Amino acid sequence: MTSNADLSVRKLSDAELRGRSGGAVAVRPAKLDFTLTEPELYAAPDSGFVTVVAPARGYLSIAATGSPRTSEDFRRATEALYAAAFGVKVRNKALTRRGVPGADGAVRTDFAVAPLQRVRQALTAHTIDEARWTLLLRLPAWIDDDEVAQSLEEVEVAKGLPAVARVSRVDHPAGRLLQTAVTGSWSRALTPVAKACDVELRERGLTAEPEWYEVCLGEPGAPRGHTYIVGRRVH
Numbered sequence: 250m251t252s253n254a255d256l257s258v259r260k261l262s263d264a265e266l267r268g269r270s271g272g273a274v275a276v277r278p279a280k281l282d283f284t285l286t287e288p289e290l291y292a293a294p295d296s297g298f299v300t301v302v303a304p305a306r307g308y309l310s311i312a313a314t315g316s317p318r319t320s321e322d323f324r325r326a327t328e329a330l331y332a333a334a335f336g337v338k339v340r341n342k343a344l345t346r347r348g349v350p351g352a353d354g355a356v357r358t359d360f361a362v363a364p365l366q367r368v369r370q371a372l373t374a375h376t377i378d379e380a381r382w383t384l385l386l387r388l389p390a391w392i393d394d395d396e397v398a399q400s401l402e403e404v405e406v407a408k409g410l411p412a413v414a415r416v417s418r419v420d421h422p423a424g425r426l427l428q429t430a431v432t433g434s435w436s437r438a439l440t441p442v443a444k445a446c447d448v449e450l451r452e453r454g455l456t457a458e459p460e461w462y463e464v465c466l467g468e469p470g471a472p473r474g475h476t477y478i479v480g481r482r483v484h
Contacts, residue, residue, distance in 0.1 A: 279358065280360060280361060281358050281359070281360040281389055282360070283361070283363045283387050284363065284364065287304075289301045289302075290303060290426075290464075291364060292478075293430035293432075293466065293476050294429055294430050294478075297429060297449075298428065298446065298449045299427075299428060299429070300425055300426065300428075300453075300483065301425070301426050301428065302423070302424075302426075303421075303423060303425070304423050305421065305422055305423045306388075306390075306420070307388040307389075307390060307392070307418060307419070307420050307421075308366070308385040308387055308388060308418070308420075308421065309330060309333050309334055309337065309385070309388060309397065309416055309417075309418060310330075310383055310384070310385050310416065310417055310419040311326045311330045311333075311383070311384050311412070311415050311416045312326070312381070312382065312383055312384075312415065313327070313381075313382045313383075314380065314381055314382065315379070315380065316377045317367075317382075323382065325410075325412045326382075326384055326412055326415065327365070327384060328410065328412065329410050329412035329413045329415065329416055330365075330384050330386055330416060331362075331386070332404050332408050332410055332413060333386075333397075333400065333416040334362050334386045335362065336400045336407075337388065337392060337396070337397060337400040338360065338362060340396070340399070341357060341359070341389070341396075342359050344357060345357040345358060345359060351389070351391025351392060351393075352392065352393040352396075353391070355390065355391035356391075357389075357391055358389075360389050362386060363386060363387035364464050364465055364466055365384065365385070365386060365464075365465045366384070366385040366387070366463065366464050366465070367382050367384055367385070367462075367463040368382065368383040368385065368461065368462055368463070369381060369382050369383075369460065369461055370459060370460055377436055385419075392418075394418050397417075397418040401414075424482050424483075424484075425482065425484070426462065426480045426481065426483065427446065427450070427457065427480050427481055427483045428462070428478050428479060428480025428481075429442065429478075429480065430476055430477070430478055430479075431476070431477045431478075432475070432476045432477075435463070435477050435479070442479060446480075446481065450483070453483075455483040455484065456483065456484050457481040457482065457483045457484075458481060458482040458483075459481075460482070461479060461480070461481055462479070462481065462482070463478070463479050464477065464478040465477055466478065
């Protein structure tokens with residue numbers, strides 16, 4: 250007779266599991282996290298300005314106006330954008346479990362919601378209450394317009410957020426960015442950063458588009474003390 254002391258328990262290997270189940274063991278793909286796969290776009294430079302190459306990428310997008318701290322329109326737009334992003338994420342996760350491919354037959358995985366990005370035209374400290382923004386949250390390449398539209402319909406009904414109707418999917422082309430990091434109050438840093446950027450452009454022989462891209466490494470409308478990556482598309 251074998252005593253309990255002679256018994257041991259170990260985890261079965263994948264090969265043994267395949268033998269018992271008669272089929273292959275499914276290996277779950279890793280969750281997509283843009284801050285890990287493209288760290289150069291989401292990591293603050295140690296000092297000064299750097300140029301980075303951004304791939305073609307898709308976003309959920311919504312327009313907003315006013316100060317990130319005080320504007321009701323900015324707050325509602327941000328709320329709607331994140332509700333839409335998590336709606337897309339939940340739908341994508343369900344389709345991933347069912348093995349449904351994404352656009353162009355791409356293999357799906359779960360994905361982490363990327364940091365909030367903001368684009369604005371006028372970079373002046375005196376017009377923050379009238380500032381016009383485009384708020385962006387990155388999407389995996391396999392999520393297309395139709396899938397976003399279906400997700401938005403579900404979110405609008407479930408959450409009762411009228412501003413969700415303002416959310417859409419947009420594509421940004423590949424290109425180069427000249428960017429730097431700002432820690433603390435971004436509004437106070439506007440003028441010196443803009444002047445330093447002009448100097449960098451001249452020294453590097455580059456031209457820049459007027460819009461400023463901002464990556465918020467913290468909560469939306471982050472208070473003083475958070476870090477922002479700010480920059481412009483250059484040629």
